Amino acid sequence: MKKITYLVLHLGFGGVEKAVANQANILCKHYDVEIISAYQMYDTPPFYIDPRVKITYLMTDLKPNKSEFKAAIQSKNPVNIIKQAIISLKVLRKRVSLMKKAVKNLNSDIIISTRILYNPVLSKYHKPGIITISQEHRHHDGDEKYIQKLCKSVENLDYFMPVSQELTDFYADRLKNKHVTCKYIPHNLDSWYNEVSALTEKIIVSVGRFSPEKGYSDLVDIFNIFYKTHPDWKLALVGDGDQLPVIKEKINTLNLKDNVILYGFQDKAHVNEILHNSSIYAMASFSESFGIVLIEAQSHGLPCVAFDSARGALEIIENNINGYLIPHRNKDLFAEKLSQLADDKIIRQNMGKNGRKNSEKYKEENIAKQLNDFLHSIL
Numbered sequence: 001m002k003k004i005t006y007l008v009l010h011l012g013f014g015g016v017e018k019a020v021a022n023q024a025n026i027l028c029k030h031y032d033v034e035i036i037s038a039y040q041m042y043d044t045p046p047f048y049i050d051p052r053v054k055i056t057y058l059m060t061d062l063k064p065n066k067s068e069f070k071a072a073i074q075s076k077n078p079v080n081i082i083k084q085a086i087i088s089l090k091v092l093r094k095r096v097s098l099m100k101k102a103v104k105n106l107n108s109d110i111i112i113s114t115r116i117l118y119n120p121v122l123s124k125y126h127k128p129g130i131i132t133i134s135q136e137h138r139h140h141d142g143d144e145k146y147i148q149k150l151c152k153s154v155e156n157l158d159y160f161m162p163v164s165q166e167l168t169d170f171y172a173d174r175l176k177n178k179h180v181t182c183k184y185i186p187h188n189l190d191s192w193y194n195e196v197s198a199l200t201e202k203i204i205v206s207v208g209r210f211s212p213e214k215g216y217s218d219l220v221d222i223f224n225i226f227y228k229t230h231p232d233w234k235l236a237l238v239g240d241g242d243q244l245p246v247i248k249e250k251i252n253t254l255n256l257k258d259n260v261i262l263y264g265f266q267d268k269a270h271v272n273e274i275l276h277n278s279s280i281y282a283m284a285s286f287s288e289s290f291g292i293v294l295i296e297a298q299s300h301g302l303p304c305v306a307f308d309s310a311r312g313a314l315e316i317i318e319n320n321i322n323g324y325l326i327p328h329r330n331k332d333l334f335a336e337k338l339s340q341l342a343d344d345k346i347i348r349q350n351m352g353k354n355g356r357k358n359s360e361k362y363k364e365e366n367i368a369k370q371l372n373d374f375l376h377s378i379l
Contacts, residue, residue, distance in 0.1 A: 002379055003032040005108040007099065007118045011037050011045040011055065013209060013240070013265065015292065016114055016137045019163075021047040022190050026368045027375070028052040036102050038095045039063050048190075048268065058098040062091050067242070100125050109379060119153035131378055132157040134180075139167065139289040139311050147174065154180050159378070161185065163290045164312050185374060187292045188367035189299055189359065191268065196301030196356055197276050199348045202233040204338060205278035205302075207271060207293050208285070210241030215284030215307070217243070217250060218331060222284065224254050225335035230342050233259070235282075238274055240265040275300045279348060280341050281323075284334075285310040295362050298322065298355030303348055305337050322355035 004027055006020050024033050025048070033053045040057040049055065065087050072080035099118060103111065103125040112133045113122045119134050126132055134154045140147045151171065154160045155178040162168045168184035175182060204223065208214050216237065223235040237247070237260065244262075251260045263274065275281070281297035281304045288310030295316055297304055304323035306313040317323040324337040341348050360366075 001030075001032045002110070003034065003108040004110045004112065004375070005034045005036060005106055007103070007111065007113045007115070007122065008035055008037045009115050009117075010039040010041045011035065011047075011049075012039075012041040013046055015290070017045070018047050018292070019135075019137065019187050020114055021045065021049050022188055022364075023371065024053045025050045025190070026188070026364065026371060030372060031375075034108070036099075038099060046265070046267075056102075058102060059091075059094060062094060064088075064091060096121070106130070110375065113157075116150055116153055119150075119157065123153070123156050131159070133159040133161060136160070136162045136167065136171075137289055138163075139287055140170075141287050141311070151175055151178075156180070159183050163187070164315055166311065166315060167289065183374065185370045186362055186367055187290060187295075188364045189292075189295060189362045190364060191272060192299060192363055193272065193276070195276075196352065197278060199279045199301065199345065199352055201277050201279055202230075202342070203236050203278040204233065204280045204282050205236040205238065205274060205297070206282050206284070207238040207275070207296075208283075210239055210243040210247060212243060213286050214241075214243075215286050216247050218329070219282060219284035220247060220250050220254065220256065220260065222282070222331050222334045222338070223260065224256060225332060226338045226342075227256065227259060229339060231259070233342060234261055235259065236261045236263060236274055236278060238263045238266055238271055272296075272300070275302065278302060280305065280338060282334075282338065283307070283310060283313060285313075286329075288312040291316055292362075295359045298352075298359040299362075301352035301356045303341055303351035303355060305334060305341070307334070316358070318354070318358070322351050322358055 008020055011017055027033050028050045036056045038058050040060045065084055069084040069088055072084040099121055103121055110131045113119050114135050122132050134157050151174050157180050160180045160182050162171055165184050168182050172182040210216055251257050281302040283306035286309050290312040294304050304317050307329050308325045308327050317325055319325040326334045
């Protein structure tokens, strides 16, 4: 059986980790699949991974100390700052050395790097004859320095697989004279329900990590505008992250605690239950490379509203067809579109039906065929 190995930073919460878990679950039916993770963040990964997938952790005793380092800087305590800096350097140095060693010893048929930081390691240290692939899960957002760094890191690999068609076309042009070949295969839905939401509950939902780029602070502002004319509606926020205390404070300041529900992190079954009992999906992200959660919402028949700054949303939401794309991060316009959907069930149903049809492209069996056909062709 051919072997495929993924190189990941960790198996915690996040879009990269979810995508890797989904792909590994598909591929382990036909391949020997291993995930090599630098860090072990949790005893059990938060996303389901098939038992046939082997997971190897390079570090079980050391973890990133980003939050501790940040706290030390904020405390302005020189001793703590130096202490955390030493720990950080130790962790980073060990992470690099252990991944180099792992790649050197791998006898896999295909090795897939899932982070830009592993691309140079894979390019330099893999054994001859192994097919090398890099996946890119973030949008460059016009950052030319990052674009150049990424292109250099993949130019000598065999295949480069960005997360969206837009990014694949962009990088194919930038890398047209290099060894690497660009290939696009979408992320997949990991579940499918025969019944869609009735779209009768007065609930707007959003699912994701509570970090600044996800725009949850703006979403609370938008709901505050919307709430003034729709006081019987609620906003359901599902997820966790560093910015959660900030969001809680804003909710309390705006006196919205009775209408904004904070679910925290939930397992897949509960997330699907929440989506199924909601009527509108809202995304306020500043940046989004793809947005699988939008497709998940569409699969439940929810119309979606997002800022067009989240570039990945442009491949999923067709404006005025299955949802609304809001330009210039205009909060008032966002709230206005939420109001239109809240006030007109026919619009909700029509957009939800169109979204459901769009989401069918991303069903597991459809993406699995694309993925297996591609890997079969290159092997």
